[in-house]
Amino acid sequence: EDLIIKVPVGTIIRDAKTGKVIIDVDTAGKTYMMAKGGKGGKGNSNFATPVNRAPRYAEPGKPGQSFSVELELKLLADVGLVGFPNAGKSTFISVVSEAKPKIADYPFTTLEPNLGIVRVGDYDSFTVADIPGIIEGASDGKGLGIQFLKHIERTGILLFLIDITSENYDADFATLNGELKKFSPALAKKKKILALSKADVFSDEELATLQKVKVKGYRGKPVIISSATGYNIEPLVKRIWDEIKENDKKTKI
């Protein structure tokens, strides 16, 4: 009888010895025969004849394949959140989804990724992965390191959050990008949306001067948001949704 082991979508199965990927379970319902079972033997009663009721002969079975595999689960989300500690990533996911991550005004509050489902209109939704904050030197092990970046390797797009009170958006954006790149050049090349968070701490006049702000290395205008007041959250969700649909179109062609 077949032994069927169910694994979540996003599981990668590797040969434990060589590390070679055997199968990447990237879609629901994907099946794969990992190891061929052995052949059952035949006991001596199968060979009984009227003359010899208890033959000594039996057919031995053949052993099945046997080897060790490693299973790794990567989160599959449409959007991955990228930012320094305290940028407001978890707060953002908590206002756009049902996720209830820990939020606090000190760095490295988030230690494990959180997933949230964001509803768009009545029928659509996308998923967001909130991960720990990145700092300069993370790729050399500073802060929490960057191992958790593997969780956003399989997201369609990245949402960068930079605190609007930061002194230098250009430098922040470059640092975040640099750390991503050191982890995986492919990750750094993903489609990005940049948002400046915590807009509520600025006055309307200050915000007015920021409306045209450009950030080096980022095409387009950053979206200025406040998770606290909801300012521009809906347009940002709409924008993310449009990008996801655009990405889908590209991968289908």
Ligand SMILES: Nc1nc2c(ncn2[C@@H]2O[C@H](COP(=O)(O)OP(=O)(O)OP(=O)(O)O)[C@@H](O)[C@H]2O)c(=O)[nH]1
């Ligand atoms: N004023 C204001 N404060 C905010 C806003 N969003 C988040 N904060 C505050 O910023 C602090 C950090 O928020 P988090 O959401 O925990 O930040 P994070 O980016 O998830 O931080 P790490 O998990 O450490 O990487 C908390 O004190 C939040 O209340 C906002 O829109 N306005």
Ligand SMILES: [Mg+2]
């Ligand atoms: Mg957090």
